[in-house]
Amino acid sequence: MGKNLTMLQAITEALDQMLGHDDRVMILGEDIGVNGGVFRSTEGLYEKYGKDRVVDTPLAESGIIGSAIGLALNGMLPIVEIQFLAFIYPGFEQLVSHAARMRYRTRGQFGVPLVIRTPYGAGIRGPELHSESVETFFAHTPGLKVVAPSNPYDAKGLLISALEDPDPVIFLEPTKLYRAFKEEVPDEMYRIPIGQAKVVQEGSDLTIFAWGSMLREALNAAKKIEDEKGWKCEVVDLRTLYPLDRDTIVQSIKKTGRALIVHEAHKTAGLGAEIISIINDEALIYLKAPIKRVTGFDVPVPPFTIEDHYLPTVDRVKQGIVETISF
Amino acid sequence: MEKTGNPIMKAHSSGVEPEMFRVLTPDGEIIETIDGKIDKSLMLKMYERMLLLRTFDRKSINLQRQGRIGTYAPFEGQEASQVGSALALSAGDWMFPTYRDHGAAIIHGQELYRVFLYWMAHFDGSICPEGKRILPPSVPIATQMVHAVGTAWASKIKGEQNVSIAYFGDGATSEGDFHEALNFAGVYKTPTIFFCQNNGYAISVPFEKQSASKTISQRAAAYDIHGVRVDGNDIFAVWLTVKEAVERAHKGEGPTLIEAVTFRYGAHTTADNPNIYRDQEEISTYWRENRDPITRLSKYLNKEGYWNEEQEELALKQFNELIDAHLQKAEGYPKSDPLEMFNHVYAEESWHLKEQKQELNQILRKGGKK
Numbered sequence: 001m002g003k004n005l006t007m008l009q010a011i012t013e014a015l016d017q018m019l020g021h022d023d024r025v026m027i028l029g030e031d032i033g034v035n036g037g038v039f040r041s042t043e044g045l046y047e048k049y050g051k052d053r054v055v056d057t058p059l060a061e062s063g064i065i066g067s068a069i070g071l072a073l074n075g076m077l078p079i080v081e082i083q084f085l086a087f088i089y090p091g092f093e094q095l096v097s098h099a100a101r102m103r104y105r106t107r108g109q110f111g112v113p114l115v116i117r118t119p120y121g122a123g124i125r126g127p128e129l130h131s132e133s134v135e136t137f138f139a140h141t142p143g144l145k146v147v148a149p150s151n152p153y154d155a156k157g158l159l160i161s162a163l164e165d166p167d168p169v170i171f172l173e174p175t176k177l178y179r180a181f182k183e184e185v186p187d188e189m190y191r192i193p194i195g196q197a198k199v200v201q202e203g204s205d206l207t208i209f210a211w212g213s214m215l216r217e218a219l220n221a222a223k224k225i226e227d228e229k230g231w232k233c234e235v236v237d238l239r240t241l242y243p244l245d246r247d248t249i250v251q252s253i254k255k256t257g258r259a260l261i262v263h264e265a266h267k268t269a270g271l272g273a274e275i276i277s278i279i280n281d282e283a284l285i286y287l288k289a290p291i292k293r294v295t296g297f298d299v300p301v302p303p304f305t306i307e308d309h310y311l312p313t314v315d316r317v318k319q320g321i322v323e324t325i326s327f
Numbered sequence: 328m329e330k331t332g333n334p335i336m337k338a339h340s341s342g343v344e345p346e347m348f349r350v351l352t353p354d355g356e357i358i359e360t361i362d363g364k365i366d367k368s369l370m371l372k373m374y375e376r377m378l379l380l381r382t383f384d385r386k387s388i389n390l391q392r393q394g395r396i397g398t399y400a401p402f403e404g405q406e407a408s409q410v411g412s413a414l415a416l417s418a419g420d421w422m423f424p425t426y427r428d429h430g431a432a433i434i435h436g437q438e439l440y441r442v443f444l445y446w447m448a449h450f451d452g453s454i455c456p457e458g459k460r461i462l463p464p465s466v467p468i469a470t471q472m473v474h475a476v477g478t479a480w481a482s483k484i485k486g487e488q489n490v491s492i493a494y495f496g497d498g499a500t501s502e503g504d505f506h507e508a509l510n511f512a513g514v515y516k517t518p519t520i521f522f523c524q525n526n527g528y529a530i531s532v533p534f535e536k537q538s539a540s541k542t543i544s545q546r547a548a549a550y551d552i553h554g555v556r557v558d559g560n561d562i563f564a565v566w567l568t569v570k571e572a573v574e575r576a577h578k579g580e581g582p583t584l585i586e587a588v589t590f591r592y593g594a595h596t597t598a599d600n601p602n603i604y605r606d607q608e609e610i611s612t613y614w615r616e617n618r619d620p621i622t623r624l625s626k627y628l629n630k631e632g633y634w635n636e637e638q639e640e641l642a643l644k645q646f647n648e649l650i651d652a653h654l655q656k657a658e659g660y661p662k663s664d665p666l667e668m669f670n671h672v673y674a675e676e677s678w679h680l681k682e683q684k685q686e687l688n689q690i691l692r693k694g695g696k697k
Contacts, residue, residue: 026484052484058514063473063507070477073462074421075485078477090503097467098474105453105463108671142672166674195677243677 004182010152011041011117011173014159015079017189019049022077025163028055028064029081038083039119039178061091065116069099072112077163085120085172086129092137099168100143114168115159120148121213121264122296122311123176125304131175132301133212133265138170139242139274145194146242148172150215152183154239157192165194172241174212197245199252203234206258206325209249209275211238214262214312221317231325241271249275250282257288260320262312267295289327294320345542347556347588350563353617355626357563364570365563367633373414373562374628375642377406377621380430382646383439386654387446391597395658396446400427404560404592407620408524410434411565412492412587415573421460421478421491423471427524427591428494432461439650443657450663460489469499472508472521479517479582490576492520492569498529500543509584513550518576520569521584524559530595531604543586552582559587560620590614665691 005013018025027042033056036043046054057064061082068078082088088095095116102112122131138146147162147169149155155173162169200215201222210218215237222233234256236248253259259279261272272293279291294312302310350359365373384403391399402409405427413434416422424432429442436459445452445464453463460478465471475493482489499505500523512519523543527534540546547554553575557568565587572583592611594601601607615622628634669676669684676684 058507058510060507060510062470062504063476063511066470066473066504066507067477067480067511070474070479070491071481072477073474074478074481076481093467093470094473098470103674104671106671107450107454108674109454110462111674145673243679246678 002184002186005152005185006179006182007149007152007155007173008039008041008178010156010185011159012043012045013185014156014189015042016045016048018079018160018163019045019053021189024075024077025079026053026055026071026076027079027081028057028068030057030059030064030083032056032081037081039175041117041173041178042081061088062094065091065094065099068114069094069102069112072114073102073110077113079115079117079163082116082118084126084130084132085118085134086132088116088118095138095144095168095170096141100141103167104143111166112168113166115162115171116168117159117171117173119175119178120172121174121176122301122307123213125307126175128303131304131307133263133296135172135241135265136269136271139271143167144242145169145240146172147194147240148174148212149239150174150177150210150212150237152185154192154198154237156185157190158194158239160189161191161194164191169194172212176213177216180216192239195240195243195245197236197238197240197248199234199248200237201233201235203232204256205231205233206260206321207234207236207252207256208260208262208317208321209236209238209272210262211241212264214264217312217314217317218262220314221321224314225318225321229322231321233321244271244274244278246278246282249278253279253283254286257286258324259287259291260317260324261291261293262295262317262320263293264296264311266298267293268298270295289324292320292324345556347558348564348568349558349561350567351561351623351627353619353623355623355630357627359564361563361567364567369414370624370628371633373410373566374621374624374634376410376414376434377562377624378639378642379646379649380406380410380433381621382643383433383442383650384430386650387443388593388597390654391446396443397448398596398598399446400596401593402427402430402591404614404619405524405526405589406430407562407565407624408522408559408587408589411562412522412569412585415566415569416490416492417573419460419487419489421462421475421482421489423462423475423491423493424464425471425494425496426464426466427496429464431494432464435459435461437461439653440656440660443654444660447657449657449660450667451660469495469502469504469508471495472499473504473511475519475521476508476511476515476517479512479519479576480515482518483515488577490518490520490573492522494522494524496529497523497525497527497534497537497543498532499523500546501537509546509550509552509582512582513552516579516581519582520572520576521582522569523584523586524589525586526589526591528591528595528601528605530599531601533605544584547584552584553580554584554586556586556588559589560618560623562620562624590618
């Protein structure tokens, strides 16, 4: 059994079920209680579970993440909501110096089972610093895991896995996809394993690697290219950004021999570079063309009046496909 | 009696030194009633523990000079603050020390050889004994304070009668996390004890340049939590203050901010030279002569006939032997295997760590050196 849900509704359902399932689960964040979250992802949970389990915290990201580390140390299962990804910066030190390192420093004596959820990415006409895509910061930090779903079904399954993971997980929710579409989401608490990418569409001519909201652009471009030129693109949704699913990446390259990476994060030192490096290490001889990246530019995410020009578009992705296949 | 108008006061405030809670004067006189709360055996325990820590601290500096441990952060002068506070805790209480609070950690149950291991840069130096809740020393400043709010918050949720104590210095009070921690603790009334050892200097910066507020304890008012300023070299006053904070926490009255006014005689670390930023000899001599925590308790105990030179000699001999035994254990402890760097990054090792571990293993085997 299931029902048609948006990504937001799927996330709310996952949170609801976890709160109901385990007394140790707490949600902490700004405006997540009475207000139900600025995107309404925690709607109804405050009324259902009360102020001690769905906690409206003071406006202080370091305080929220730092106290959640303490809560996790002492047996709770905190889920932190940071209102927007770029607002996480005051809490960055807590993440990289403490959450990520606690297990390591104590040789496994103390762990921090903590989930940090945060909306990320452009395309919602947000004000300044509401649209960043800086997943690389976290994917560069040993001890953290980074997850980014691209659809309601994965969002629920990955979130439940993140909550059950013994290590801290940064859960990046593509804001643009929150209400973009609905799909059937099972009622039960199911899990999607962290660390596994998914081949969303099979193909033989080129592989597009994408995640988050860029998956839609990838699929749309792949469809248009097929219509126009008859080329069949394989589309891989990475889902977990750290650690990456190398096997799926390499297998797909062995099959298609060409790769295009699409991400809205800045190009330099973006995860695309890491994926290219993996292919270089593991599947160079299978390549028929250099690997291309279609990414956000190396500029701060610009004001929303021109953000569409920052984001990879279907046309830019198509152009990348053409250049790679006709190399 | 204490001299007045000496240069030391500047280390703690820009004006006249504000009042602080004191029980035992530098001359070894009790000026406040202790209502039988501190009996002879506790007094002796306090004294012996301070003596043990001073011996340990001096030994550690020597070991650093000999190259047997790495850079070390000494705490001599702060023994009353560390011993007094830690002795007021119960075994199950959470402790969040900094790199200068291994004294407090030892009193709370950390084993001496592990502290040596920590300063020898051994992975296992941060592990605390089974069942204890002593976190590894926090190196970033003030960040651990919010953790102590979190663990205390969880204790409150679970209905456990445990407090969480966070140690920090005067420099930490300028960090955002100091304020966030106090604010969260105030809002959620967590059983947290914020224990500041105001030793006058954040490496080289004196308190008068650190803060415009006269005291640290007064900041408690801003968060509507309990604040106390105490003579950090008076172990009776420290113990009574922390004990009261524990009782307040148990009664659900929430957090306490304690400012223990003290001084580090030595350098920030063995890599630091305090002569550059303060009149090292004058200030240290002043504090040793007028405020030393061990001397003043010794005076009192001798006067009461609780302690004498013979006992002191015997105790020092025993402590030296004990410390040597722990040093021996630390020096004989199996060296960290380079491959251990890959362990405990995650609960389960992922593919990239497995492979990188394998890579280093092959290098080590080829080199024949491990």
